[in-house]
Amino acid sequence: MNNWEQGFIESNGAQLNYFRSGGNLPPIVLVHGFTDSAVYFTRLAESLATDWDVVAYDARGHGKSSRYVDSGSRFDDQVRVSDLVNVIEYLSLDRPVLIGHSMGAATIALTLAEHPQISRGAVLEDPAWWELDDDQLELRRAGRAQQAAAWREWVLAFQAMSIEDGIAMRTTDEPTWNSTDVETSSYARIHFDLDLFEPFLPERSPWRASVRAFQQPVLLMLGSMPERSAIITPQLAIEARELNPMLTWNQIDAAGHHLRYDQFDAFIGAVNTFFADTGMRTRA
Numbered sequence: 001m002n003n004w005e006q007g008f009i010e011s012n013g014a015q016l017n018y019f020r021s022g023g024n025l026p027p028i029v030l031v032h033g034f035t036d037s038a039v040y041f042t043r044l045a046e047s048l049a050t051d052w053d054v055v056a057y058d059a060r061g062h063g064k065s066s067r068y069v070d071s072g073s074r075f076d077d078q079v080r081v082s083d084l085v086n087v088i089e090y091l092s093l094d095r096p097v098l099i100g101h102s103m104g105a106a107t108i109a110l111t112l113a114e115h116p117q118i119s120r121g122a123v124l125e126d127p128a129w130w131e132l133d134d135d136q137l138e139l140r141r142a143g144r145a146q147q148a149a150a151w152r153e154w155v156l157a158f159q160a161m162s163i164e165d166g167i168a169m170r171t172t173d174e175p176t177w178n179s180t181d182v183e184t185s186s187y188a189r190i191h192f193d194l195d196l197f198e199p200f201l202p203e204r205s206p207w208r209a210s211v212r213a214f215q216q217p218v219l220l221m222l223g224s225m226p227e228r229s230a231i232i233t234p235q236l237a238i239e240a241r242e243l244n245p246m247l248t249w250n251q252i253d254a255a256g257h258h259l260r261y262d263q264f265d266a267f268i269g270a271v272n273t274f275f276a277d278t279g280m281r282t283r284a
Contacts, residue, residue, distance in 0.1 A: 001042055001056070008065075009057070011086040012079055017064035018057035018087065021049040026281060027093040030056040031084060033102030033128070034196070035155060037063030037188040043180050044099070044260055047268055051281055055096070057087050059104075061193035068195045075196055080107040085115060097280050098122040099271070102231075102257065106205055113213035121217040121280050123271055126231050126257050129207035152197045158189045166190060174261070181261045211243045219274040220249040221259055221267065228256020248274070 005020040019038055028048060030041040038056035045054045060083065061068035061075065068075060084107055088096060098119050100108040105127030112122060158166050166186040174182060211218075220237055223230035237249040250270045255262035275281050 001039065001045055009087055009090045011083045011090075012060075012074070014060040014066040014083070016057050016060065016066070016083060016087065018055060018091070019045070020091065021045070021052070021054040023049075023053050025051060025053040027091075027096035028052040028054050029084070029088065029093065029096045029098050030054065031098065031100035031104030031108055032056070032059065032062070032188075033100075033104050035062070035151075035189055035192045036101070036104075036185075037191060039063065039184045040101075040188050041099075042184045043178065043264060044268065052097075053093075055087065055091060055093065059083065061196040063188065063191050068193045077107070077110055081111045081114060084108070084111050085118065088118060095120045097275075099125070100127070101125040101260070102128050106207070109207060109210040109214075109218075112216065112218070113210040116213065116215040119216060121219075121278055123219045123221060123274065125221045125259050125267075126223060127205075127207070127220070128231060129205045129236070130231075148197050152194060155189050155192060156194060158186075159192075159194075163187070163190060177261050178264065181264075185261070207240075208243060211240050211247060214244050214246045216246060217274070217278040217280070218244075218247045219271070220247055221270065222249065222251050223255035223257060223259050223262065224251055224253050225256040225262075228258075228262070230256045250274075 001019045005022055008015040008017055030045060032040045037058045041056045045056050048054050058065040060066050096119060098108045105124035106129060108122050109124060109127060112119060167183055170182045170186050220240060222232035222237055240247050241249060252259050252263050252266050260267045
């Protein structure tokens, strides 16, 4: 994405950095996950740019966007939804297709539910969805606190390294990943605002209400390896499909939470099939 248009969008007190491929093509917006950034999508973005006007932006506290403490000290669901809507409106994108990963996928789901006319459809890559009963919350609080502390320490250690050492560590940790994915993953962690761990990691994610509200085709993508942090299970995907037949799902073998990094060809193949089946590549 080095030669793409790059700029900043004012949104809710923050400056959001974005990249755009441009061209007289149907628009698509990429929304990254927690501790990632727009460059996390580099391989996918460049692959899509042949047929799409691709936009990828850094959430506040990520990449080159405003730091968390400088942008109103809010990072809740509604701010992230509003930021996505503002990106679409600022760039005058006509009902773009949306692709999101993890936190970004959950943000897209909420956006589709609250703004049903804003998009023609979406791909949700292993969204950060969980919806617990009250009696499960206490256990979740303890588990999430431990997870957040360990995650924060890992990112902090990463940021203390040089970029070269960080890439070397990621290469060792993820020997099957493409070198571009290793590099962009490393870059994202180095340019992440650690203060975001305080307001993030919510206790619930009301995904069922979002799914029921979908009015456009949505592809839910899930991995097969919970040992590699895959979130969405086939049981949840089946339930989501039962809640709304506008949603279809596809499980990628030998993939964890980062489906695109683990199995890029299978991921992009499934996405392109979804686009072809729903006619999304044509203008609305």
